[in-house]
Amino acid sequence: xISQATIDRLPLYFRTLRLVEDEKIPxxxxxxxxxxxxxxxxxxxxxxxxxxxFGRKGIGxxxxxxxxxxxxxxxLQNNWRLAIVGVGHLGGALANYVNFASLGFSVVALLDxxxxxxxxxxxxxxxxxxxxxxxxxxxxxVDIGVITVxxxxxxxxxxxxxxxxxxxxxxxxxxxxxxPAEIPLVNEDLSIGLSALSYYMSQDLTEVY
Amino acid sequence: xISQATIDRLPLYFRTLRLVEDEKIPxxxxxxxxxxxxxxxxxxxxxxxxxxxFGRKGIGxxxxxxxxxxxxxxxLQNNWRLAIVGVGHLGGALANYVNFASLGFSVVALLDxxxxxxxxxxxxxxxxxxxxxxxxxxxxxVDIGVITVxxxxxxxxxxxxxxxxxxxxxxxxxxxxxxPAEIPLVNEDLSIGLSALSYYMSQDLTEVY
Numbered sequence: 001x002i003s004q005a006t007i008d009r010l011p012l013y014f015r016t017l018r019l020v021e022d023e024k025i026p027x028x029x030x031x032x033x034x035x036x037x038x039x040x041x042x043x044x045x046x047x048x049x050x051x052x053x054f055g056r057k058g059i060g061x062x063x064x065x066x067x068x069x070x071x072x073x074x075x076l077q078n079n080w081r082l083a084i085v086g087v088g089h090l091g092g093a094l095a096n097y098v099n100f101a102s103l104g105f106s107v108v109a110l111l112d113x114x115x116x117x118x119x120x121x122x123x124x125x126x127x128x129x130x131x132x133x134x135x136x137x138x139x140x141x142v143d144i145g146v147i148t149v150x151x152x153x154x155x156x157x158x159x160x161x162x163x164x165x166x167x168x169x170x171x172x173x174x175x176x177x178x179x180p181a182e183i184p185l186v187n188e189d190l191s192i193g194l195s196a197l198s199y200y201m202s203q204d205l206t207e208v209y
Numbered sequence: 210x211i212s213q214a215t216i217d218r219l220p221l222y223f224r225t226l227r228l229v230e231d232e233k234i235p236x237x238x239x240x241x242x243x244x245x246x247x248x249x250x251x252x253x254x255x256x257x258x259x260x261x262x263f264g265r266k267g268i269g270x271x272x273x274x275x276x277x278x279x280x281x282x283x284x285l286q287n288n289w290r291l292a293i294v295g296v297g298h299l300g301g302a303l304a305n306y307v308n309f310a311s312l313g314f315s316v317v318a319l320l321d322x323x324x325x326x327x328x329x330x331x332x333x334x335x336x337x338x339x340x341x342x343x344x345x346x347x348x349x350x351v352d353i354g355v356i357t358v359x360x361x362x363x364x365x366x367x368x369x370x371x372x373x374x375x376x377x378x379x380x381x382x383x384x385x386x387x388x389p390a391e392i393p394l395v396n397e398d399l400s401i402g403l404s405a406l407s408y409y410m411s412q413d414l415t416e417v418y
Contacts, residue, residue, distance in 0.1 A: 004405070005214050011404035038385065074404050075411025089305045093298035099383050099400040105407075144406065168410045170403055174308050176247065184409035188402045191308040193395050194379055195220035195283050196213070197353065198314075200393035201377045202284025 017067035086149035295358035
């Protein structure tokens, strides 16, 4: 059983290794990886050991090998194709978010119910009518549905995505969705990071006063 | 030492307890809380036990008491005031994100270097000139700086925020920032949740084929 926290650190390792590879560095130690990421070398060694034997004691990790292994573990080699449903502020921001491409994800379709948006483009991606969900998902070979509609519309959108044959759902609407057990669902809540910051800021205050 | 994963679950508990309180339910069991959140009752009891003795065996948690205790642990009673630096797609989305208000956070100021944006309003919040950072942070009593500028501008913005006396930084730019140790910094990376989804989708494929 791999912890969520470990899974969440893998893309950080992957992205750093790709930068290291760009710098033509063939071998990296857990100390140097830790320094670049602000994560302890012990944590990095423990995380990577979960997936097998990597690196050589006293030498380090083969950068390209570890990078490719991580890409495989994370499934990044699938180059997943995303459709964003709900082209409001958040949907528009995600359509323009550059970090996705750096991990092999691409946003290939946008959907909305707003007649004024349908037919326009955001970041060169066409906005389609939600009513055509099934044909859009097929036409653009969409793997992942991203839900950025208001909470009370989210379940309806999830049902449409599932009916259209989506393989996974990334939900930003602040509501609990019901989807078939075989469809992986990740809920994103931007206020969690902010609450963590509030927690750390409060701890500081406690220490000071 | 409280784990990051536990801290990340606390706002979910808090938000659910507030909904439960709105439903006039005075006592809730870890089973019911777990059902509403899709988290095991054992996990919930373990998380809450980290912070002391709550609830009564076989009866449950006092909803209002637990909610207030969690707000205190998370520092939400501070009603932190946010300034967003960089009013692009993501900054605009955050300025409109309703979940923050539900946890007591408020966005009180926006800053940008774009002359076309300065003086306009987004979600009724005025856009100020980054050059006036110090006076804006003081005028609006800003606690938290939110960085949504491109990676190569992020460190400069962080330095301005620190010089202006900010208490905490929430960074969305895909770069590692240097700030004084006494300023809590939380880095947000939207592609982490997406990578986790990719991981689960790949695991499913492995099982199927």
